[in-house]
Amino acid sequence: METVWFIVVAVMLTAYVVLDGFDLGAGIIYPVAARSDGERRAILRAIGPVWDGNEVWLLAAGGTLYFAFPQLYASSFSGFYLPLMMVLWLLILRAIGIEFRLHIPNPVWKSFYDAIFFLASGLLAIFFGAALGNVIRGVPLAADGYFFEPLWTTWRVSDNPGILDWYTVLTGVVALVALTTHGALYVAVKTAGAVSQRARAVAVMLWPVLFFLTVSSLVATTFVRPAVLANYKAHPIGIVIPVVVFAALATMIWASPKGKEKLAFLASAVFIAGMLVGAAFALYPVVLPAREPAYSLTIYNTAAGHHGLVVGLAWWTLGAVLALGYFVLIYRMFGGKVNLDEVAPSTPAHAEGVRPTI
């Protein structure tokens, strides 16, 4: 039963990164890909109907983590106190950046929210990457199952690490580049004309960087925590995951310059999902490794009671079916490319901008 919930939480977090990843990425390429107000609105409109629903995956995953592994939730959220609070502030800023921009047709007002949207999107990508890096590297858990990490200490991977050291900075940058590429491909798919071309150019320019960073982060991971290879050695079938990751990366590299944006975007989604699944596979059954291995948190010593987990499976399944239904509905309703004519600058003041979904 613990394993089932490990998979559920991993799938929900993966869904979050793949889905919200593209609207974070759209925020990162926003100043590069869009030069005029109409073009900015086109990007905002491409993510407008869906970004909030995408973000709900994070909240729902957080709630499910609390429900299934309360002790993991308690330890990790208090241990990562400062970066989590900053993530909250960034989520607040980003949401009002998207939602309040449209209310007042004034260039100064809009520029302010444009800047907030871009900065918050980029910083969130780095924070999420660094968070994953912290989990893989391990944290200084004490015997009572708690820890506290300051933002940085010596920048070295040691037994007294900070949230940021060279390894987690590396994973943060990997996430930044991966989500930027992901978002660029999404914008290339959803828009037309100059915006789409610039977005595609960003994706084409970034792939060598992404390839290089992916390889170096994987190599670095095996040095930082050699134990990540144990599951792969014990179950060689796991080798499928890195194969899929590199196949997806190759597809992306092949497809994006040829104008096959949809294929490239799907490949990017598979690439990101593959990286996360690979990390989950390497960790299982540990959920938060300690620098002192005996204190590691596993699915067994953090899970809620058996009865609760069984009951939860019933309502979670119902909730997930409903959520998928809503997603199919909204993505079908707003399928296809954003129509730039609809957002021409001559549109009346209150009819402009993205349609907020919050």
Next chain:
Amino acid sequence: MDSALLIHRLHFAFTVTFHYLFPQLTMGLALLIVVLKTIAVRRNDSRYHDASRFWARIFGINFVLGVVTGIPMEFQFGTNWSHFSRFAGGVIGQTLAMEGMFAFFLESTFLGLFLYGGKRLSQTMQWWAAVAVFLGAWLSGFFIIATDAWMQYPVGFTQGLDGSVQLASFWQLVLSPWAWWQYAHNMSGAVITGAFVMASIGAYYLLSRQNVEHARIFVRTGVIVGLIFAVLQLFPTGDRQGKMVAVHQPVTLAAMEALFESQPGAPLVLIGQPDVEKRRIDNPVVIPKMLSFLTYRRWNAEVPGLNSFPQELWPYNVPLLYYSYHIMVGLGTIFIAIMVIAGYMLWRGKLYDSRWMLWVLLLSLPFPYIANTAGWVTAELGRQPWLVYGLFRTADGYSRTVSAGNALFTLLGFMGMYMVLGILFLFLVRREIDRGPAAEPDEAH
């Protein structure tokens, strides 16, 4: 009091108090908008369509604020109250996770359709979108109330060897009588806020002689709905809530009433200042025997006072608890009076021309917010010194690894950020009120 404990408590209190300024309006307005939209569709009346679109715009701004200030609440259980989460996660994780799965996905999908789906949706589809948003908001409210109700009155659990509680009965958790009465009382309070705000904006338009047709709809709807729910707030929901407190948290009841001496025929204190050091009420204005009657329906029933309980079981702050409770009840009584008079004048056809009554409605706007906030302060302070009543103390619940300094840093951060959000909110809402109900609808797609 250990300063880390104090700062973690202030952290939660500040963020949740600010947060709840927005959902109380959106939950109330969600119902009112469904009412307006239903009338609009049935009569095919464009004024009601305009009215529901206007309130949807106000709703949208409030909803953004409610969402962004709500996310930190879910996180704070883990960040600031990790020992509590470890203790209680096996039970309240259920309701909090269900909120995400059932309410958030529903709301986030349909709100966009509801606010800006205009051209793409038929009238019937718009109505369904409004209903879906209403359901999402009210479901969200239920799961939060069920969580709080469990902390007030824990049921359906077993306690493991490590001390943590685990779910034993799902149905006892979600069908807890405390949860349903608290939910009814709370949602009725939210509708009161929505109704007063609607009537108040309508009164403002009538007094300033603009948007008269729409303003009459706002005043009429606000007064009728407000009258119904102001009465429901007192009886049966408030009455039943009070009885549950009397039975399950007698020391809390004594503190809310600042009743120090146990006595038969206990008086109801209307006004007065509790002096905890001397254990008495200064300057009391009382109704003799009323407290005994209200609590037990017998004039001479014995009501236990604070002196009958060891002081370590008293709520931390008896005067603040007493004041918040009295502010809530006092305002609730005034709301009934306002709405009865306004309802009578509406019935006699005099309300729209009565400037003094419109002024009363206009100026009443902030008070439902104060009453709802005071009600929550009563519930949460009344539960002290417990986080989970009788099981787990507040002093044991905060994150030991998060120092007072780190918690103060983020508390100040939230204060600064929420101040900015509050200013932006007032600015944007004022702008919508100036634009008025007849303005061009937002048609982004």
